[in-house]
Amino acid sequence: MGIKAKEIKRRYELLKSERSNWETWWQDLTKYCIPRKARITEQKASGQKHDTDVYDSTARDSVKVFAAGLMGYLTNPQSVWFKLRTDDEEDMDAEGVRTFLSKAEKKINDVFHGSNFYQQLHQLYEAIAVIGTVCFYSEKDAKTKIRYYCRPIREIFFEEDAQERVDTVIRAFELTVKQAYDKWGDKAGKTVAKLYKANKYGDKLLFLHGVGPRESFDASKRDKKNKPIYSVWVSVEDVLKIEEGGYDEMPFNVARADKESCEKHGYSFAMDVEPAIRMANKERYIIIRAAMKATDPPYLLPHPNFVLPFNMNAGAANYKLQATGAGSDEKVEVFKHEGQVHIGREDLQATQEEIKRGFFTDLFLMLADRKNMTAEEVMRRIEEKMFILGPTLGRLQSELLSLTIERTFNMLLREGEFGELPETFQNNPNFKIVYVSVLANAQRSAEVRAIQNFVLNVREIAQISPNAIDIPNADAIVKKIAEITGVDPELLNEDAVIKLKREQRAELEKITRQIQLAGAGAQVAKTGAEAAQTGAEAQTAGAGKE
Numbered sequence: 175m176g177i178k179a180k181e182i183k184r185r186y187e188l189l190k191s192e193r194s195n196w197e198t199w200w201q202d203l204t205k206y207c208i209p210r211k212a213r214i215t216e217q218k219a220s221g222q223k224h225d226t227d228v229y230d231s232t233a234r235d236s237v238k239v240f241a242a243g244l245m246g247y248l249t250n251p252q253s254v255w256f257k258l259r260t261d262d263e264e265d266m267d268a269e270g271v272r273t274f275l276s277k278a279e280k281k282i283n284d285v286f287h288g289s290n291f292y293q294q295l296h297q298l299y300e301a302i303a304v305i306g307t308v309c310f311y312s313e314k315d316a317k318t319k320i321r322y323y324c325r326p327i328r329e330i331f332f333e334e335d336a337q338e339r340v341d342t343v344i345r346a347f348e349l350t351v352k353q354a355y356d357k358w359g360d361k362a363g364k365t366v367a368k369l370y371k372a373n374k375y376g377d378k379l380l381f382l383h384g385v386g387p388r389e390s391f392d393a394s395k396r397d398k399k400n401k402p403i404y405s406v407w408v409s410v411e412d413v414l415k416i417e418e419g420g421y422d423e424m425p426f427n428v429a430r431a432d433k434e435s436c437e438k439h440g441y442s443f444a445m446d447v448e449p450a451i452r453m454a455n456k457e458r459y460i461i462i463r464a465a466m467k468a469t470d471p472p473y474l475l476p477h478p479n480f481v482l483p484f485n486m487n488a489g490a491a492n493y494k495l496q497a498t499g500a501g502s503d504e505k506v507e508v509f510k511h512e513g514q515v516h517i518g519r520e521d522l523q524a525t526q527e528e529i530k531r532g533f534f535t536d537l538f539l540m541l542a543d544r545k546n547m548t549a550e551e552v553m554r555r556i557e558e559k560m561f562i563l564g565p566t567l568g569r570l571q572s573e574l575l576s577l578t579i580e581r582t583f584n585m586l587l588r589e590g591e592f593g594e595l596p597e598t599f600q601n602n603p604n605f606k607i608v609y610v611s612v613l614a615n616a617q618r619s620a621e622v623r624a625i626q627n628f629v630l631n632v633r634e635i636a637q638i639s640p641n642a643i644d645i646p647n648a649d650a651i652v653k654k655i656a657e658i659t660g661v662d663p664e665l666l667n668e669d670a671v672i673k674l675k676r677e678q679r680a681e682l683e684k685i686t687r688q689i690q691l692a693g694a695g696a697q698v699a700k701t702g703a704e705a706a707q708t709g710a711e712a713q714t715a716g717a718g719k720e
Contacts, residue, residue, distance in 0.1 A: 179415040189331035230458035236533035241299035243538030255611040270596035289318035306442030342386035363412035429574035447532030
């Protein structure tokens with residue numbers, strides 16, 4: 175029988191009712207930070223103007239820097255930002271494994287670059303900075319193999335399992351009658367069919383897409399209804415299950431910037447600096463009014479019998495009416511403005527800096543402009559910021575990037591894009607993802623420095639006790655540093671090659687020693703012969719004198 179439409183609709187309505195407070199908060203934050211996404215509790219027509227009561231753009235600009243920073247230093251399209259490795263490091267040296275994983279990396283990167291992956295990822299980075307909860311969806315595509323979508327939070331409703339992992343997602347979205355009929359035809363339901371026949375193609379209807387773990391299925395069968403993840407499309411108007419299918423792995427990946435264990439929705443950086451965002455907007459409004467008063471001040475009139483409004487253009491003539499009993503003082507004066515605009519500007523600047531720090535703009539701008547800073551200084555500054563940003567990067571990698579890479583790998587593997595698997599990989603198909611971007615390396619730079627300091631300390635101790643030099647495993651140290659710093663495994667020799675080189679070097683050293691010993695022996699013999707000859711000549715000379 176499968177999943178019922180009524181059950182999907184019931185769960186959707188329950189999940190929607192639970193998060194009304196979150197939606198109000200998201201609406202307020204997007205209003206100041208990402209105005210084009212401020213459509214969570216307010217319906218806006220396409221192309222409708224943004225709210226006119228937002229006066230300060232610091233938060234909006236900071237979000238752009240944050241998203242660009244993550245794109246450039248976490249998932250830069252122009253550089254390698256992840257590597258694939260086997261779970262067991264020893265398997266990396268097995269025949270064909272390095273070549274296979276290198277080929278897989280290239281195939282995955284080709285899909286990322288050939289599809290809309292990076293465009294959608296940039297939108298996701300903006301959303302996670304402000305909303306704190308984001309959803310990334312991937313599906314097969316005939317043209318680019320895989321297509322990716324950053325689904326807006328207003329569409330996504332989800333549940334967690336006992337381990338607080340997102341295992342069920344319901345997407346609520348609207349389609350026009352024409353779109354629904356083009357997608358499903360008569361299966362779209364009675365309402366769609368009725369409106370389509372009435373030529374009401376532009377009318378919009380609500381649909382649901384429920385995805386979650388299937389409780390029972392036959393793994394030996396390969397049809398859609400026997401996949402581990404169910405997929406059900408529902409017409410809300412007709413409470414009708416339009417289509418049921420399945421996935422081999424979860425197509426929706428939900429990531430949170432920060433999270434409390436008792437809550438499933440995430441907290442964002444914008445939430446942390448929300449008071450500053452509101453304050454900056456209010457201060458900007460007050461300063462604008464103060465500046466307007468100073469540059470175009472109000473006027474003080476001696477009595478109400480003036481013809482208004484004043485014409486303030488150059489050379490204009492203004493008239494007044496004769497007031498009964500009016501005094502002799504008929505002068506029109508400027509109303510003096512006592513507000514100190516410069517103090518307001520100073521306080522606004524401090525508030526704006528607080529917002530910028532909340533979105534790590536100082537970190538990303540520092541990475542972009544390293545003038546007058548050594549590489550060591552840059553890395554130390556980055557490490558300081560990593561204490562705060564690190565947990566969010568970890569969640570992005572575990573809840574979003576790793577799952578997306580794994581799904582992309584599996585989808586390409588099922589399509590035969592990688593060719594034949596190496597024997598070792600067939601026995602143990604699991605792999606791990608190593609992130610090698612600037613930010614990922616910065617998180618592990620302290621580990622590299624610890625290793626380097628250890629080696630230096632051993633060298634110092636070895637001057638006192640030479641036996642200390644036998645403790646470090648030089649091969650393991652070099653390989654560990656290469657792994658941490660993201661060195662391409664293809665640049666490292668395999669164990670067999672290393673062994674051969676060392677055997678050849680040892681043989682060469684042996685031959686050299688033999689030659690040196692032979693040379694030393696010949697020199698001794700030569701020296702002995704010369705000494706004997708000298709002795710004989712001396713003896714002959716002595717005998718002659720006698």
